[in-house]
Amino acid sequence: MPIILVQKLVKRFGYKMVLKGMEFTAEPGEFVGLLGPNGAGKTTFLRILASLSRPTMGLVRLAGYQLPQQAAGVRANLGVLSHQPLLYGDLTGEENLQFFGRMYAVDGLEARIGEVLELVDLSRRGQDLVRTYSRGMAQRLAIARAVIHDPGILLLDEPYTGLDQDASVMLDTVLKQIAAQGRTVVMTSHDLVRTADLCSRFDVLSRGKIIASASREEIPQDGLLAFYRTAISAPAEPLREAVHA
């Protein structure tokens, strides 16, 4: 059974339909790259998965819990990293983790804070106020926040936005470590090079639906850009055949 199951998902904002009967699944341990042009509905989709937005229609199940009825169960198994760090500038790195750890009722919190700070290489800056962190450091601390409760599923919404080259490389390393721990990850990004490097599957979201999907093995080396361009410029159904051809 997939750990994320989405069927006939519709999301409407007033008269505007953003997601139009979207279907999506992710198996345990999969690292899915969700690609698509601006305004395709990627962030809306992730916000629905994160229970921050209510689906208008359709079935959404994560880790066996259905949204929106069992939202607390979903949230307990979910970590979210977005381009905003979701951290308090007037608290230190450790205090931020302490707060979010308490919100998730993490057992052995002090030890866990030490572990995640080490994971993101911020052990020496844990006592500093977050507002003194660089953008890259704040994003690394945001990863620590997202995994403080050891979630089985991670949602990453444009995690590379605003990061310089060094910070992006550091983030790559941390994300690879996290993925190697067997978590299911869904990531949206416009950075195709990084997406190609990290993900085991690529889905293209456009016009409110997944219009193409392929595993890493199905796409030739350096072929992600061609796959993506073909996907967003072609009708959904014959695309898979076109890519393989």
Next chain:
Amino acid sequence: MLEQVEQTRIKVQTSFWKAMWAVVWKDLAAERRSREMLSAMLTFSLLVVIIFNFSLDLNPSIQREVTGGLLWVTFTFAGTLGLNRSMAIEKDRGCLDGLLLAPVDRSAVYFGKVIGNLIFMFVVEVIVLPIFSIFYNVNLFNWGLLAVIFLGSIGYVVVGTLFSTMTVQTRSRDMLLPIITFPVVFPLIVAAARATTFILQGQPMDLIWPSINLMIAFDAIYAAGAYLLFDFVVEE
């Protein structure tokens, strides 16, 4: 396959009380560092007290009649500043989303914010009351009056916190909060100002109880309403 899914159900919902106190602790810790909210509320309150004192130049008998109103104008306007700031902190860097992602009953987040805001409001009131007493030459240290201030502040913060959660999502949040809050808290503020004036005039309790009862009912109804509505207010 089902076992695989069951294995992922590793966490349970965090207790309401633990989550609520975590939010209170976070608000106090952040304010201890920045002191932005308290300093803004205090400065504003003191300015209002001083401006009214020098501009009105009232004789003692009229002063007793208007002190209740002035006191509540000071508290509610200062409270609006605090409520706006308290929610703006949550909106900056997307922290509100971070709070809403926790596996807790979302009303725990709401009541945590209410308690934090109430603490800040009480701190301002404790500092402003003696200054008010000196400037207006009235004794405000009366148990009945303190009870009225306590009930009025609860009602104001209960409504204001809910509405600030709504307005913080908008571009004109600073303007919008008082515009939508004051019509709703109007009966509460009128009751609080009237009870305050009656207490300062030494009127019998028969005249004061209706206002106190109204405040208790207001607090209970709006706290229950906010408990039920908060989840819908924060969700898209």
